[in-house]
Amino acid sequence: MKFVCAPMATLSHEAFRILIENFGGCDEYFTEMINAPSLLNRGPFEKFYLLNGPAPEKIVWQLTGSETKPLAEAACIVCEKGGIGVDLNMGCSAPQIYKTGAGISWMLKPLEETKKTVRAVKDSLNLMEQKMNRHFRLSVKCRLGDENFTEAGFLSFTDMLVENGVELITLHPRTIKEKYRGLPRYEFVHKISQRYKDVAQVYLNGCIKDFESESYALQKCPGADGVMIARAAAEKPWIFRQIQKNHEHSAEEISVDRMKTALDFIDYVEKFQPKEFHKTRIQRFFSYYCKQFEFGHYFQTGMTNYKSNDESRKTVIDYFSRQPHEQFLTI
Structure with missing residues (x-):
């Protein structure tokens, strides 16, 4: 089981990662969303989004954008900095993101259009693997879709991801309008963890705020490969160590x-x-x-x-x- 720090706008930067590492850290750190066109345009602040400390080997670069070419090109740039790999943001439901064609919009576009983008980014990672003689993982963070989503439609989307080289899916099992309301539908994390058991990993995301909520979520989806924690990590930067301590039944006082x-x-x-x-x-x-x-x-x-x-x-x-x-x- 991996413990993962979520991508959060204006939060998942190097200063925040150092704070968490001070308490023992976690297994992976997803960066805040990196806008692919802005990165390619080399704006004055983009270099700060490429900082990879304090644990470069744990970094997952999350990219956002509405078009294929910038995402594929940006993937090459971030891989130059190392890290585990690239994550495509296909789940952000913030209006300022999805209304531009980014975020969860990728789940609402024609499947072939999204497939083309996933394939292009995977091809970029393959090129970087040859260049740097190492593997870069391709992952996607997504939701369930819009309010009218169907299980069949959702699984067609995730099938497409896996068939085109996605090795990890992080699922926040809510719809676009649910945002953070109500309990996540963890059963969908379980469904895809079983469906792709031998071909891709699945991380669960949503409402993990302590050991009790993590235990409840894992009861609903025991096949999950990892747990992603978001806002609770800002409230309690020691949360990863605290949960791990409970898993280990450690009597150590911190x-x-x-x-x-x-x-x-x-x-x-x-x-x-x-x-x-x-x-x-x-x-x-x-x-x-x-x-x-x-x-x-x-x-x-x-x-x-x-x-x-x-x-x-x-x-x-x-x-x-x-x-x-x-x-x-x-x-």
């Missing part, structure tokens, strides 16, 4: 300094993100991190409205000076 963790993140953002990104990255992280605290809304408000990075640090220190019993956590 002490977390939650003030230091917060301050470390701000430091890492300053070091590994451009100045123009500092505020959005810090705000996004703390919108989740603050949820665990008694006065989380108050804490989050301060971390949303701060005027400078130093002021954000002061907000962190002030919170724990008022709530000293919340600074240390034993797991």
